[in-house]
Each structure stands twice: as structure tokens, then as C-alpha cells.
Amino acid sequence: MHMADALISPAVGGTMWLATAGLIAHSSKKVTAQGDDRKVPLMGVLGAFIFAVQMINFTIPATGSSGHLGGGMILAILLGPYAAFLVMASVLFVQALFFADGGLLALGCNVVNLGFFPCFIAYPLIYRLIVHDKPKQGRIMLASVIASIIGLQLGAFGVVIETFLSGISSLSFKTFILLMQPIHLAIGIVEGIATAAVVTFVWKARPEVVMPSPSDKILDLRGILLGFAACALIFGTLLSRFSSKDPDGLEWSISKSRLYSNSYQNTSSDRVKAGDE
Amino acid sequence: MNNIGRNYFDINYMDTLSAGDSPLHRLDPRAKLITTLLFIVTVVSFDKYTLSAFLPFFLYPAALITSGKIPARYIINKVLLVCPFAILIGIFNPIIDTQILFHIGNMEVSDGWVSFFSIIIKSLLTVSAALILISLTGFNAVCEALIKLGIPRPFVIQLLFFYRYLFVLTDEAQRMDRARALRSFNTSSMKLYTFSSFIGHLLLRTLDRAERIYLAMCSRGFNGHIHMTKTIKNTWKEFSFVAVWVSLFLLFRLYNIPVLLGDLVTGVVK
Numbered sequence: 001m002h003m004a005d006a007l008i009s010p011a012v013g014g015t016m017w018l019a020t021a022g023l024i025a026h027s028s029k030k031v032t033a034q035g036d037d038r039k040v041p042l043m044g045v046l047g048a049f050i051f052a053v054q055m056i057n058f059t060i061p062a063t064g065s066s067g068h069l070g071g072g073m074i075l076a077i078l079l080g081p082y083a084a085f086l087v088m089a090s091v092l093f094v095q096a097l098f099f100a101d102g103g104l105l106a107l108g109c110n111v112v113n114l115g116f117f118p119c120f121i122a123y124p125l126i127y128r129l130i131v132h133d134k135p136k137q138g139r140i141m142l143a144s145v146i147a148s149i150i151g152l153q154l155g156a157f158g159v160v161i162e163t164f165l166s167g168i169s170s171l172s173f174k175t176f177i178l179l180m181q182p183i184h185l186a187i188g189i190v191e192g193i194a195t196a197a198v199v200t201f202v203w204k205a206r207p208e209v210v211m212p213s214p215s216d217k218i219l220d221l222r223g224i225l226l227g228f229a230a231c232a233l234i235f236g237t238l239l240s241r242f243s244s245k246d247p248d249g250l251e252w253s254i255s256k257s258r259l260y261s262n263s264y265q266n267t268s269s270d271r272v273k274a275g276d277e
Numbered sequence: 278m279n280n281i282g283r284n285y286f287d288i289n290y291m292d293t294l295s296a297g298d299s300p301l302h303r304l305d306p307r308a309k310l311i312t313t314l315l316f317i318v319t320v321v322s323f324d325k326y327t328l329s330a331f332l333p334f335f336l337y338p339a340a341l342i343t344s345g346k347i348p349a350r351y352i353i354n355k356v357l358l359v360c361p362f363a364i365l366i367g368i369f370n371p372i373i374d375t376q377i378l379f380h381i382g383n384m385e386v387s388d389g390w391v392s393f394f395s396i397i398i399k400s401l402l403t404v405s406a407a408l409i410l411i412s413l414t415g416f417n418a419v420c421e422a423l424i425k426l427g428i429p430r431p432f433v434i435q436l437l438f439f440y441r442y443l444f445v446l447t448d449e450a451q452r453m454d455r456a457r458a459l460r461s462f463n464t465s466s467m468k469l470y471t472f473s474s475f476i477g478h479l480l481l482r483t484l485d486r487a488e489r490i491y492l493a494m495c496s497r498g499f500n501g502h503i504h505m506t507k508t509i510k511n512t513w514k515e516f517s518f519v520a521v522w523v524s525l526f527l528l529f530r531l532y533n534i535p536v537l538l539g540d541l542v543t544g545v546v547k
Contacts, residue, residue, distance in 0.1 A: 005321065030430030037499065041490040044438020049483040051443055052450035058472035069476070090435045094443070097407045099316075099359055104321050104403065197473030202480055209484060 002095075003159055004111055005103030009166035016108030022227045023116060024089055027082040030141065039083055047074060047087045051095075058194060072118030073148045073195050077127065078209060081119040088115035109162045113155040122151030128212060135210060140203055141196040148192030149185065156184035291408075294347055295415030300514075301345040306414045306422035308515035312522045313410040319526040325392040329536060331402065333529040337522065340400045352412070356405045364397065387461045416440050435490045442486075450479055 005013075031039065031166050050071035057068050071091075075084035095101040096110070130143035160180050164173045203210040297303070300313075316337055325332060342349045410419065416437065423433045457475065458464065467475065528534075 005325075024432050025429050028431040031431045037495075038491050039492065040434060040499075041438060042484070042487040043435050043454055045442045045446065045483050045487040045490065047435065047439035048442040048444075049448035049480060051439075053476055053477070054447045055447065056450060056454060056476070058465045058469050059466045074480075077281070086435050087439070088430055089440045090432065093436070094439065098404060104317060194469060194472060196474075197469060198476045198480065201473050202475030205477070206484065 002101060003103065003106040003162070005105040006108045007163045007166060008103070008109060010105070012162050012166045013105040013108060016112050019116075019228050020089065020108040020111040023085060023111075023115070024118075026227070027085045030082040031086060034082075043079060043083050043087050046078060047091050050075060050087065050091055050265055067197070069194055070114060070118075070152070070191060072114055072172045073122065073127070073144065073151055074198060076123035077144070077199055077212075080212075085115050085119040087253065088119065109158070113158040113162075117154040117158060118147070118151035122147040122152055126150055131212060133212065135203065135207075135212070137200055137203065139202055140210065144196035144199050145189070145192035148195045149188035152184050152188035152191060153181060156180045189230070214269070280402050290351070291411050292415055294351075294412040295418070299345050301341060301413050305512075305515045306418040307425060309410055309414050310419055310422045310426070312519050313406050315523055316406050316526060319407075319530050320399055320402045322530070323395075323399070325395055327395050328391060330397070330529070330533045331395075331398045333534045334402055334526075336525070338409055341409050341413065347411070347412050349407065352405055352408055356401055356406055359400065359404050360397065392515060402463070416445055445486075446479075448482065449482065453479060 049068075053071060055068070072084065072088050075087050076086070079087065092107060092111050092114065096104055096107045127143045127147040130146065131139050155179075157177070160173070162176045164174065176205050198211060316334075320331070320334055338352070341347070342352060415424075420433045420437045423436075424430055452474065457467065457471070461467075461471075
């Protein structure tokens with residue numbers, strides 16, 4: 001589900017970069033505050049583990065196709081949200097810079113879609129709620145499946161929102177959302193079952209690894225969401241004011257491409273319609 | 278991508294290269310990092326139908342490779358290994374494009390191919406710039422520069438560890454997968470049941486490895502900080518390196534040099 005640069009406008013890409021930077025700073029502070037030296041090598045090696053896991057496919061039952069794990073949920077279960085987010089961000093950074101996998105402008109969007117949603121929404125609000133403080137096999141399985149599905153649904157929704165706000169693609173919001181959510185529901189179910197299978201396997205062998213640590217429970221979600229809103233506001237107003245008078249090089253180059261200018265008219269008229277309703 | 282893990286940046290060789298000595302090696306890592314980032318941003322900022330304007334940008338990797346005495350073939354090999362990724366993205370892009378264009382309906386098919394090659398050139402340029410940065414500087418020094426530039430320390434240390442163990446673990450996963458394939462009549466993909474115990478075992482090995490690394494680090498006096506040794510300095514050399522390259526990038530970004538040259542030549546001929 002790595003997004004490519006072609007669908008992202010500089011304003012949206014920049015906002016997501018800013019949000020990513022804020023989340024990295026916040027998570028770094030929290031990880032430092034936890035003061036667990038043991039986590040330092042563990043995070044690095046688990047990042048490498050996720051990278052390796054993404055290359056290994058399994059057969060999806062009853063179909064000819066194969067899937068692989070995204071990894072955000074497993075990381076959150078093993079490390080807690082803050083450390084897991086840092087690991088996921090580092091994996092996506094290296095993939096974008098050295099493997100040209102996922103665009104650089106879209107990197108912020110990818111970190112938010114694949115890192116923020118599973119680590120900061122699906123894990124604390126769904127997995128922890130179901131598993132509670134006493135993990136049992138059934139609960140762990142149920143929680144991993146549901147949390148993976150919801151994490152991926154939110155990620156797919158993020159893709160739709162970011163694409164829509166960018167205004168480069170002329171697919172209408174409704175068509176795109178009807179395209180994305182069902183596909184990612186199917187992928188989410190498969191990924192959720194695979195995640196549950198791996199987590200319960202490890203739970204049987206080394207239960208202490210999967211035990212949720214109490215320190216991760218208090219999650220400063222309000223602060224994070226406020227930060228997000230602030231980023232969007234600053235970037236949105238700054239860039240829209242800038243671009244209306246004097247487009248910078250990036251916007252100028254994009255407005256030069258026929259695709260953009262055409263689709264921009266489309267989406268702006270869509271917005272007017274939406275406003276009328 | 279079976280062999281990419283082993284063949285792509287074999288870290289020892291990159292570290293050997295970064296230990297070399299040239300004026301470029303001696304530059305402050307921050308100067309090289311900032312220039313590389315600005316190079317990448319400039320290249321990425323071109324729209325998706327750009328081809329000719331990219332030509333002058335090859336000057337940057339070429340100049341650094343020659344004056345930094347990096348074996349050009351090494352960098353080219355590594356960049357070509359990444360090509361399949363770019364092709365994969367590029368191939369999908371025209372498909373998405375036509376889907377979008379279906380609604381607009383005034384775009385020829387050939388534009389899809391232009392954007393396809395544009396994506397490949399873009400990724401060749403950005404990946405080679407990133408690899409050259411590591412070969413000239415070393416990953417440790419790049420991380421030190423990141424910390425000096427204000428990137429949060431836990432994230433930089435995470436990058437450092439991730440990079441260090443990336444190919445140790447991909448190798449391990451590939452060894453396990455080869456063993457599995459040999460025992461199951463060389464099937465390429467596995468059933469969910471096999472997959473979960475496969476990944477589970479890989480995870481258990483990973484956790485054990487992390488524990489061993491942690492103990493090894495503790496016995497060498499680790500206290501949560503990683504100390505890096507390269508000296509950081511800041512002189513007119515660093516400043517002029519950044520200034521010259523950045524002004525060149527701006528020039529290449531604002532004017533399409535190949536087209537200007539072409540106009541000049543045709544003008545003279547007339």
C-alpha cells in the first residue's frame with residue numbers, strides 16, 4: 001500500500017512530512033523517557049525483521065494469489081506504540097531512499113498510513129481494549145485480527161483522503177473510497193489472520209514477549225491529534241496563500257502538466273457541488 | 278528479490294570506501310548530507326513528464342564518483358539492482374494514469390511511457406546520490422550529522438541499528454526459506470500454517486539475537502548513547518561545496534539546459 005508521488009500534491013505531502021517529523025520527535029521523547037536500554041538493539045533488529053518479512057509471501061487460501069505482512073501491528077504488539085512507530089518510520093525511510101520503494105514526496109503519507117494508524121489508533125484503542133491486561137490465546141487472536149483489519153482500513157482511508165485533498169487524481173471521492181475500502185477489507189482479514197497466527201505462535205513459545213507493558217497504556221492521543229490539526233492548518237493556509245499569488249516551482253511544474261490542470265478543474269467543481277449540498 | 282539482499286549494499290565494502298581519503302571524504306558530513314538532500318528534493322520536484330531536464334543532473338553523481346575515487350561500476354551495479362522496484366512502480370503508474378484519464382479523455386498512450394522513463398531516471402538519480410553519500414561518508418558519520426542537525430537521537434540510533442542488521446536478517450530469512458523450499462519440492466509460496474511458524478521462528482531468532490547484541494553492548498560499556506568518532510568541522514570548504522552545488526541545482530531546475538543548448542545551436546545554424 002505504498003503510495004507513489006504521482007498522486008500527491010506538495011501541500012499534502014508537506015503536511016504529512018511535518019506530521020511525520022512531529023510524531024518522530026514525540027515518539028523519540030517518549031522512548032527516551034521510558035529509559036529501556038534493552039529496547040535499543042531490539043528495535044533495530046526488529047526493523048530488519050520486518051524488512052525481511054515483507055519479502056516472504058504466503059498463499060492466500062482459496063485464491064491463487066499471495067500476500068505478505070505489513071508489520072505495523074506486530075511491531076506495536078511487541079514494542080508498544082512509540083517504539084513501534086519509530087521502527088516503522090525507519091523502515092519506510094530506508095525503503096524510500098535506498099530502494100526507491102514508495103516516493104519521497106509521499107514518504108510522509110506512507111509513514112502516517114502504515115505507521116501512525118496501526119501504532120497509535122488500532123493498537124491502543126482496539127488491541128489493548130480486547131486483550132486487556134490478561135492475554136489468552138483466543139483474545140490475542142481476536143484482537144490481532146480486528147486491530148489489523150481496522151488499522152488497514154484506516155490506512156486505506158488515509159490514502160483516499162490524501163489523494164482527494166491533493167486534487168491530482170480525478171477519480172471522485174466516492175468511487176475511490178468504494179474501490180479502496182473493500183479491497184483492503186479482504187487484505188486486512190488475511191493479514192489479520194496471519195498476524196494472529198504469528199503472535200500466538202510467539203505467545204506459546206515466549207509469552208513474556210507478547211505481554212503488554214503497562215507503561216504504554218497512557219497514550220497522549222489528544223496531543224498527537226492537536227499536533228496533526230496544527231500542521232494541517234499551518235501548511236494549508238501558508239501554501240494556499242502562496243500558491244494563489246505566486247506558485248512555487250513545484251506547483252508551477254505540476255500545474256504545467258495537463259493532467260493536473262484538467263483534474264484540478266474537476267475536483268474544484270466537485271468541491272463547489274459538495275458545498276452546495 | 279531473492280539475491281538483492283546479498284548483492285545490494287554489502288556494507289563492508291561501502292565502509293571500506295568511506296574510509297578512503299580524498300577532499301570529498303574529508304568534507305564535513307553535514308555538508309554532504311545537506312547537498313544530497315537538496316539534490317534529491319530538486320530531482321523529485323520535477324513533474325512526471327520530464328525527461329530532457331534531468332540530463333544535467335547526472336553531472337552531480339558523475340563528479341562525485343570521479344573526484345571521490347569511488348569505483349563507478351560498483352555504484353552502477355547497485356543502482357541497477359534497484360531498478361526492478363522503480364520499474365514496478367513505473368509500470369503501475371500508467372495503469373493508474375489511464376484509469377484517471379478515462380474521465381478526462383485527452384491524453385495519448387505515449388505519455389504513460391514518458392512518465393515511466395521519467396520515474397526510472399528519477400529513482401536512478403536519487404538512489405545513486407544516496408549511495409554515493411554513504412560511500413563517501415560512511416553511515417555512522419551520516420547518522421552523526423543527522424544528530425548534529427537536530428534529528429531526535431532515538432530515531433537516528435534506530436536508523437543506525439536497522440541499517441547494521443538489515444542484511445543479516447534478510448540473509449537469515451533467505452537461508453530459512455531455501456531450506457524450506459528444498460524440503461517442500463521447491464514450492465515458491467507457503468501455506469498460512471507454514472508461514473506463521475516460519476515467521477514465528479524467525480521472530481524468535483531475532484529476539485535472541487537482540488538479546489545477545491544487548492549483552493555484548495553492555496559488556497562494552499553501553500549506556501544508551503552511541504559515540505561516533507569522525508571529527509566534525511565547518512570551514513569555507515564546506516560552505517563553498519554546498520553553495521556551488523546548490524546554485525547549480527537551482528540553475529538546472531529553473532532552465533532546461535539541453536533545450537537551451539539546442540535552441541542556441543539551431544539559432545547559430547540559421
